[in-house]
Amino acid sequence: MIKTIIAPGKYVQGEQLLASISDYTKEFGSKLLFIASANGIKRTEQTIENSYKALDVTLGFEAFNGECCDKEINRIKTIIENEKYTAIIGIGGGKIFDTVKAVAYEAAIPVGIVPTIASTDAPCSALSVIYTESGVFDRYLVLPSNPELVLVDTTIIANAPSRLLVAGMGDALATYFEARACERSCAPNMTGTQSTLSANALAKLCYETLLKDGFMAKCSVDKKVCTKALENIIEANTLLSGIGFESGGLAAAHAIHNGFTVMEACHHLYHGEKVAFGTIVQLVLEHADADEINTVIAFCKKVGLPVTLKAMGVENIVESEIRAVAEAACAEGETIYNMPFCVTADMVYSAIMLADALGNA
Structure with a gap:
């Protein structure tokens, strides 16, 4: 009988962690793409940029279109390939995480997860739940590995609904x-x-x-x-x-x-x-x-x-x-x-x- 337990490469939880995110992505390469909602980008972009300002790292920010579906996964994968990003980091909730995990798998790059809410167990898993564009469950995509990093800023979550x-x-x-x-x-x-x-x-x-x-x-x-x-x-x-x-x-x-x-x-x-x-x-x-x-x-x-x-x-x-x-x-x-x-x-x-x-x- 074969038994298995799997987990993310690193799980970090604490207050005000987003301000030091650069400390935990040193192995992610020199060009990082952050995926969040449009409002999520507005709320976090400055904090993230401040964390990297002393480093030779290029940052990109792309707004999530709202559904973890094949169309959105392919759209973001194309951005990764065209701009040659070395890693992708999702900020927000479960559908964003499932999307960036799927994109990271397709593009063969590391993935980081930064929950702004604690509404699902998606951040740590090697699994993406894929829906249709209208939000109906389609399938599970089982991935070969868990996220390299899950960074949980409890201050942000304490201020969420x-x-x-x-x-x-x-x-x-x-x-x-x-x-x-x-x-x-x-x-x-x-x-x-x-x-x-x-x-x-x-x-x-x-x-x-x-x-x-x-x-x-x-x-x-x-x-x-x-x-x-x-x-x-x-x-x-x-x-x-x-x-x-x-x-x-x-x-x-x-x-x-x-x-x-x-x-x-x-x-x-x-x-x-x-x-x-x-x-x-x-x-x-x-x-x-x-x-x-x-x-x-x-x-x-x-x-x-x-x-x-x-x-x-x-x-x-x-x-x-x-x-x-x-x-x-x-x-x-x-x-x-x-x-x-x-x-x-x-x-x-x-x-x-x-x-x-x-x-x-």
């Missing part, structure tokens, strides 16, 4: 339960091998940290202050969840998230908000202990994650639409088949409806 941090908790919430399902079924992790004891322990620590510090971290961000609870949740959302899902494996929760991307009513939700509801559905699907389900629902309600279809944006429940979600969650190759029992679309539909009932109750 708390909904984004909470969405990251929703994504992280699935980590332990999906890893546990994969362990029970001997399903492969994202490397195609079995999980290690350390990966499963990190996944469990991720869940325990959410329960202990999640609400206090949300309150910290509401007050724009960096506390120990916030530092712990940033690490849980970013590093523990990143290593946990990738080296532990994915199961039903993320497949159900992918299913909900076919519903236009849910397009306003962040990735982790859909994953949180998908986690409740997974627990119902596997007939988990009632106390465990209640603990997860109570946590979600306390921090503000959706526990009902109405909270997901589904004002009127139409059976055919929910069945379409279930069918999409059970598409060929989906991670729902890593569950330790056979799964059908009918089972997923029933689990969604029961999860909604429990959330309403």
Whole structure:
């Protein structure tokens, strides 16, 4: 049996780190391309340029077009090739990270990740989630290596909207339960091998940290202050969840998230908000202990994650639409088949409806 755990080359977390980013990119070459939203560039460009002003390094900044899709990946790859950049660094959130990771792979250059929010576990992973141009899930792109650098400035994250941090908790919430399902079924992790004891322990620590510090971290961000609870949740959302899902494996929760991307009513939700509801559905699907389900629902309600279809944006429940979600969650190759029992679309539909009932109750 082959077991694997993978992680980024270097993970650095602390206050005011962006001002010293040049200290951590010395092996990235002499021409760096930074990708961020247009507003993200305005907020960070001067700080980044100040960090490099004493060095012989050329910097470029390019605005992200908003979706991690083949068109955007190819557009940025062309810029890399034409301008001969030696590395690419993404600043912002999950779709930017997935895009720059895919571009770095295609262009064979190093990639750095600088989260300005802690809303997903995308920063640390060797994985890009590719969508269509309209935002519907298309496929997973499994990459041969993790990012060379993940640099997390906690001061920036403390000043971001708390909904984004909470969405990251929703994504992280699935980590332990999906890893546990994969362990029970001997399903492969994202490397195609079995999980290690350390990966499963990190996944469990991720869940325990959410329960202990999640609400206090949300309150910290509401007050724009960096506390120990916030530092712990940033690490849980970013590093523990990143290593946990990738080296532990994915199961039903993320497949159900992918299913909900076919519903236009849910397009306003962040990735982790859909994953949180998908986690409740997974627990119902596997007939988990009632106390465990209640603990997860109570946590979600306390921090503000959706526990009902109405909270997901589904004002009127139409059976055919929910069945379409279930069918999409059970598409060929989906991670729902890593569950330790056979799964059908009918089972997923029933689990969604029961999860909604429990959330309403």
